[in-house]
Amino acid sequence: MTESRTDALMAHASDVLRNAPEPGWDRISDKVIRALRSTSASSWPLDAHASEGPRLGTVSVSDHVLRTHLAAEIRSRHHCSPSSIEFFVDGHEIRSLRIELTAPYGVDLAELSDRVRFTVVDVVHLILGDMDPPVSAESVHIAVVDIVDDLPAEENTKSHSEH
Amino acid sequence: MALPDTQGLAEAPDGLDPATVDAAILGDREAFESLVHYYGPALHRYARRMLADEGDILEVVQDTFVAAWRRLDSFRGESSMRTWLFAICSRKIVDSYRIKRAQPIDDKLLDPLVPSPEAGPFDATSNSAFLEALEEALGELPYRQRAAWTLREVEMLTFVQIGKILRLTPDSVRGHHHRARANLSERMTRWR
Numbered sequence: 001m002t003e004s005r006t007d008a009l010m011a012h013a014s015d016v017l018r019n020a021p022e023p024g025w026d027r028i029s030d031k032v033i034r035a036l037r038s039t040s041a042s043s044w045p046l047d048a049h050a051s052e053g054p055r056l057g058t059v060s061v062s063d064h065v066l067r068t069h070l071a072a073e074i075r076s077r078h079h080c081s082p083s084s085i086e087f088f089v090d091g092h093e094i095r096s097l098r099i100e101l102t103a104p105y106g107v108d109l110a111e112l113s114d115r116v117r118f119t120v121v122d123v124v125h126l127i128l129g130d131m132d133p134p135v136s137a138e139s140v141h142i143a144v145v146d147i148v149d150d151l152p153a154e155e156n157t158k159s160h161s162e163h
Numbered sequence: 164m165a166l167p168d169t170q171g172l173a174e175a176p177d178g179l180d181p182a183t184v185d186a187a188i189l190g191d192r193e194a195f196e197s198l199v200h201y202y203g204p205a206l207h208r209y210a211r212r213m214l215a216d217e218g219d220i221l222e223v224v225q226d227t228f229v230a231a232w233r234r235l236d237s238f239r240g241e242s243s244m245r246t247w248l249f250a251i252c253s254r255k256i257v258d259s260y261r262i263k264r265a266q267p268i269d270d271k272l273l274d275p276l277v278p279s280p281e282a283g284p285f286d287a288t289s290n291s292a293f294l295e296a297l298e299e300a301l302g303e304l305p306y307r308q309r310a311a312w313t314l315r316e317v318e319m320l321t322f323v324q325i326g327k328i329l330r331l332t333p334d335s336v337r338g339h340h341h342r343a344r345a346n347l348s349e350r351m352t353r354w355r
Contacts, residue, residue, distance in 0.1 A: 006352045014316040025207040028221045071189040083185040
């Protein structure tokens with residue numbers, strides 16, 4: 001077998017190796033998923049305040065919970081997709097947030113940013129309660145970091161009509 | 164104090180919806196499980212060539228995804244999700260101290276199974292035998308050569324990406340890949 005012939009065969013072999021089924025993965029994938037479901041993501045505790053009701057006081061809420069909830073709410077309420085949600089905290093109190101978004105062509109970005117900003121304030125207040133000082137629209141920084149042709153259909157569910 | 168979170172992806176992974184990746188990075192468990200199913204076969208394929216024991220492969224792949232889930236806040240988007248996961252996997256393999264050591268190949272494996280000059284290595288009868296010989300030859304390579312060749316030729320990663328995964332410079336990766344390719348070609352040239 002000549003060297004060039006071997007090179008061609010090696011290239012073909014790479015394709016075959018790449019595209020061959022991986023039955024070993026099928027055997028372990030359930031175990032991997034089970035292990036993941038019993039694992040907590042790393043998180044930072046944020047103070048949540050109850051200002052009324054029978055159990056006044058402060059409890060801790062994982063920043064992971066707040067981030068996941070914010071992302072889901074932004075995706076469901078607006079025609080955009082968050083790619084980064086960063087909290088700026090003083091100890092365990094949120095002081096401000098920075099949200100990075102991917103938006104589709106043709107959307108009014110300033111309007112979108114305002115709507116997302118108010119959604120963030122709404123969700124933060126819902127989860128963390130009355131903070132002193134409260135997270136306001138001014139403390140939510142929105143950056144649209146990418147523009148795409150369109151977003152997946154499930155991203156567009158409630159769209160603009162909510163606000 | 165800023166609680167670090169993820170930055171946008173520098174490069175979108177092939178075939179996987181970037182919005183799913185973003186959701187996973189932001190802690191959506193269901194989206195992360197989509198990542199697991201998408202990247203799992205490739206990580207398993209890589210770990211299988213680097214490790215000898217079936218149990219070690221499971222442990223390394225599982226620990227890779229568990230570590231990624233725990234360390235989502237350290238993903239910076241400086242590399243793709245795929246590169247990041249392979250880098251974690253590579254560290255788990257090295258840390259396991261159970262890397263499949265280079266094994267001198269039995270030359271009989273390279274003997275022709277179908278000793279006909281007309282029969283090409285990918286004729287139906289000899290296809291699997293060629294691949295088996297290739298896998299055996301791969302197993303004979305030193306770890307870094309094997310890793311560099313597998314990541315380049317099978318996973319189609321760039322030398323820069325492989326360098327991030329193996330913690331080597333791109334030039335060093337290129338050198339390991341070149342030697343791996345030469346060694347494999349020499350072995351497989353003898354195969355017919």
